[in-house]
Amino acid sequence: MSDAVRVLVVDDEALVRHALRAFLADDDRITLVGEAADGSEAVDVCKQTQPDVVLMDIKMPDVSGVEATKRLLEWNPSCRIVALTTFTTEWRALEVLYAGACGYLVKNSTPEQIIDAVVAAHAGDRVVSPEVQERFVRTAIKSGDARTPTTPVLSERERQVIELISHGLSNAEIADELHYAESTVKADIRHINQLWGVENRLQIVLRATELGIITL
Structure with a gap:
């Protein structure tokens, strides 16, 4: 499809990248344009492939997902970055969201949830996994x-x-x-x-x- 969302996958685990490729490629709303194994490589691949949305792991060697998010958005502020990670703590989410990411998903999300989040992020929405949203609410209540x-x-x-x-x-x-x-x-x-x-x-x-x- 000419209007499919162009997606770049960034994760240091080959198995995770393979799993993401498998179901992203099956959805006609998505065009998988590339992948990267660390934050440094992500910047180079992003410049080559011009993705609309980047699925970004947070914990990676050398250049973390948070730092890679900052670098990518310095190069292309219109790129939409969705963190995809195992962390559910609210501070981890806040850290990458303040770096400029528009979404935060945990890796136990279903393929449908991840694809829907990619499409929503491309449309301009902010997407956060329910369990992380709950932690934000609890923290806000406690703070209040x-x-x-x-x-x-x-x-x-x-x-x-x-x-x-x-x-x-x-x-x-x-x-x-x-x-x-x-x-x-x-x-x-x-x-x-x-x-x-x-x-x-x-x-x-x-x-x-x-x-x-x-x-x-």
Whole structure:
């Protein structure tokens, strides 16, 4: 079909790539244009094949799926990237979504769910596996329950740290950006957790959004 979605598969496991090829090729809404075994190769193959949607594993050697997502979108911002991974934790999802991915699926999704997600992503929708959505909701509720009546005062550096967390940067990357030691960044994050009564980076981002400190 001339209007079929052009899909690139990126995964370091040959068996996974084979399984994805097997059912993607059977759907006339999909044209499989290529595959890559790691994040570095993904960028090169993407430039050669011009996919509409990339199915991207997260944990890969050398260049991770998160970093590959950033690089691909720097090269082609219109490309749609759907993470396909074994991880169900909300922080893993948030990390790649902030890197620019439009979807997050777990590998126990059915072939029909994966194909539907590819088509939906190409149409401009955001797609997230139900079990990961549930974790987001639970975390948001927990964050809301811990809300304090007043907004604790943050230092300017702590506000910068929160902003960079919202962009998906790691502690080391934040330290490089702000020219501080990584231990200083970790101390800032611990202090923010104590001030706001939260436990992790996702809750920090949710609370900062609620308080209007950042805009997603």
